[in-house]
Amino acid sequence: MGWLTLVAAGLVEIAWASSIRPTENFTRPLPTLLCLVLGVTAVYLLSRAMSTIPVGTAYAVFTGIGAVGTIAVGVLVGKDPLTLGRIAALSLIVGGVVLARLTA
Numbered sequence: 001m002g003w004l005t006l007v008a009a010g011l012v013e014i015a016w017a018s019s020i021r022p023t024e025n026f027t028r029p030l031p032t033l034l035c036l037v038l039g040v041t042a043v044y045l046l047s048r049a050m051s052t053i054p055v056g057t058a059y060a061v062f063t064g065i066g067a068v069g070t071i072a073v074g075v076l077v078g079k080d081p082l083t084l085g086r087i088a089a090l091s092l093i094v095g096g097v098v099l100a101r102l103t104a
Helices: 002-023 029-049 054-077 084-103
Strands: none
Touching: 002 029, 002 054, 029 054, 054 084
16 A cells, blocks of 8 residues: 555656646645645655655665656657657666665
């Protein structure tokens, strides 16, 4: 159950990171509220996952899911560039997350 909670935390982190720009520097109340709720929810789920998964492993996987997912959303929705260097970096992150899961 801890791993499912951790994946959920990572997915919420992707939503949180994607919700920052619409706040327009935290000047728009509703987007800002959504951003805060998503941030708190991500950290809450991460803390729940850490009750059964070692802290270092949980945090590494959490940030890996967030980084890869946020870049993917940026490329697919925000039209961010997808360069060879970014693909290599993403591959290393995914490999690290998989290795952390297999060795936990």
